[in-house]
Amino acid sequence: MxxxxxxxxxxxxxxxxxxxxxxxxxxxxxxxxxxxxxxxxxxxxxxxxxxxxxxxxxxxxxxxxxxxxxxxxxxxxxxxxxxxxxxxxxxxxxxxxxxxxxxxxxxxxxxxxxxxxxxxxxxxxxxxxxxxxxxxxxKKDKTAEPADMFDLLSNRELEILPLIAKGYGNKEIAEMIFVSVKTVEAHKAKIMEKLNLKSRPELVEYALKKKMLEF
The missing domain is CATH 3.40.50.2300 (Response regulator)
Structure with missing residues (x-):
């Protein structure tokens, strides 16, 4: 093989x-x-x-x-x-x-x-x-709901979340993943909404909890 x-x-x-x-x-x-x-x-x-x-x-x-x-x-x-x-x-x-x-x-x-x-x-x-x-x-079969809102994040959102948490700006992230700044802003808003986060410190804390800063 x-x-x-x-x-x-x-x-x-x-x-x-x-x-x-x-x-x-x-x-x-x-x-x-x-x-x-x-x-x-x-x-x-x-x-x-x-x-x-x-x-x-x-x-x-x-x-x-x-x-x-x-x-x-x-x-x-x-x-x-x-x-x-x-x-x-x-x-x-x-x-x-x-x-x-x-x-x-x-x-x-x-x-x-x-x-x-x-x-x-x-x-x-x-x-x-x-x-x-x-x-x-x-457990999921019994609840019929995601055990964690983390499960609702798309692949692109999983890619962007740790970059935001590491302190990269929208323009830097856009250049790194080859999308527009507006696209990054839209994904960022979706991430905050899905995870019910209100600020960057909360996002950083969430990323640390999920060990996403090791990505």
Whole structure:
């Protein structure tokens, strides 16, 4: 199987490449430092599996890139590799089209199992996280409402929220994500409305709580 690795640390990409290339059924054909580069490589190389880190500053995050890549290239299976063992990240990446979720501190054997599992068209989630997923599913089924307004944010809003919290102005954000200033302002207003926030300090506090400043 052909594999692309997206992680902003070159040493991480090299380390995983060595592990995967040692396997008879795997070949790493490319590496990317952020979500935009990952998108370009998938478009060019059409790998069977994309291993995607969630946190890749200052470029596009893995969470946003996952949705874009899966929409355009559905045949590429995406495995999220991250330090976050947070249920909310798990829900969002699965909703965005990822086929698996593995923690960076997992043993090599688990990474290899996850890759082979999603390559077969199945889903791989660490047992601990799978339990949380099932529990959340039944909770949402009973309430028929989102457990958190965080679930209502669009991909673009999830991209903009941490940038606002980090102190970037509307013009800076517009240049970073290639949209107009008016578009940023509109998304910002929607974010504040959906999360019922009244000020930037409240937004920063919310982003910190959700660990979004690590993106």
């Amino acid at each position: 052909k594999i692309v690795i997206a992680d902003d640390h070159a040493i991480v990409r090299s380390g995983f490449s060595m592990i995967l290339n040692f396997q008879e059924d795997m070949e790493v054909i490319g590496g990317a430092a952020d979500g935009l580069e990952a998108y370009s490589l998938v478009a060019k190389l059409r790998p069977d599996v994309l291993i995607m880190d969630l946190s890749m500053p200052p470029g596009e995050s893995g969470l946003i890139a996952t949705g874009k890549i899966k929409e355009e290239f559905p045949d590429t299976k995406i495995l999220i590799l991250t330090m976050h063992d947070d249920e909310e990240y798990l829900f969002h990446v699965l909703k965005n089209g990822a086929s698996g979720y593995v923690l960076k501190n997992a043993p090599d054997e688990e990474l290899l199992l996850a890759i082979r599992t999603i390559y077969r068209g199945e889903t791989y989630i660490h047992p601990k996280m799978a339990t949380s997923l099932v529990r959340e599913f039944f």
